[in-house]
Amino acid sequence: xxxxxxxxxxxxxxxxxxxxxxxxxxxGHDKMYWYQQDPGMELHLIHYSYGVNSTExxxxxxxxxxxxIRTEHFPLTLESARPSHTSQYLCAxxxxxxxxxxxxxxxxxxxxx
Amino acid sequence: xxxVEQNSGPLSVPEGAIASLNCTYSDRVSQSFFWYRQYSxxxxxxxxxxxxxxxxxxxxxxxxxxxxxxxxxxxxxxSQPSDSATYLCAIRRDNYGxxxxxxxxxxxxxxx
Numbered sequence: 001x002x003x004x005x006x007x008x009x010x011x012x013x014x015x016x017x018x019x020x021x022x023x024x025x026x027x028g029h030d031k032m033y034w035y036q037q038d039p040g041m042e043l044h045l046i047h048y049s050y051g052v053n054s055t056e057x058x059x060x061x062x063x064x065x066x067x068x069i070r071t072e073h074f075p076l077t078l079e080s081a082r083p084s085h086t087s088q089y090l091c092a093x094x095x096x097x098x099x100x101x102x103x104x105x106x107x108x109x110x111x112x113x
Numbered sequence: 114x115x116x117v118e119q120n121s122g123p124l125s126v127p128e129g130a131i132a133s134l135n136c137t138y139s140d141r142v143s144q145s146f147f148w149y150r151q152y153s154x155x156x157x158x159x160x161x162x163x164x165x166x167x168x169x170x171x172x173x174x175x176x177x178x179x180x181x182x183x184x185x186x187x188x189x190x191x192s193q194p195s196d197s198a199t200y201l202c203a204i205r206r207d208n209y210g211x212x213x214x215x216x217x218x219x220x221x222x223x224x225x
Contacts, residue, residue, distance in 0.1 A: 027164070033213075042156070043215045077146070090156050099145065100205060101163060102213050104156040 006091050006105035021076045021108045023091035032074040035090040081112045117216035125222045132189040134219050136202030145205040146185045152198045192223040
């Protein structure tokens, strides 16, 4: 079944640790996105990619980095986690068509102690 | 002015009533319009998309688009407590840049 997967679903980690949030999609979509969302707050785009070897920063300044080596995989990395990084991280993908739609993964809830 | 605006709510309606959610946008070149439902602590789920002026119905949901007035609305008929969630309006501008833009969402509460 075509879908978009995020792991881990929950992550609790100490300050200063390096972490990678995984996102994979089996829909063959060219475009992938990372959003950050605090509880009850708006979605903020932090990174996006139009395809392999393409990555761009979004609206929200972020200390994270992303890579797109394979079409289906778009991991997000924090080199040194801080309590201010505590948030929900949502991965999404879309196919560039006339009626393009955005689909989300189930999210990673990150808590940095 | 934000590009996509919604009343943050909460909007409270009794069970069985019609819930009406509204959204306005500022960019006239916007091509596609979407409604997402987001339960607390979950990710947004696409429930409706609309691309041309008029109404589009899917079950209990009806999306309405008026490009001249730059607004899009979502009607939920026979509202159920399970419809209680935050509803996000989103637009797609064009095939360039960060082409999906989300509104802040309207929190809907359906009272049994």
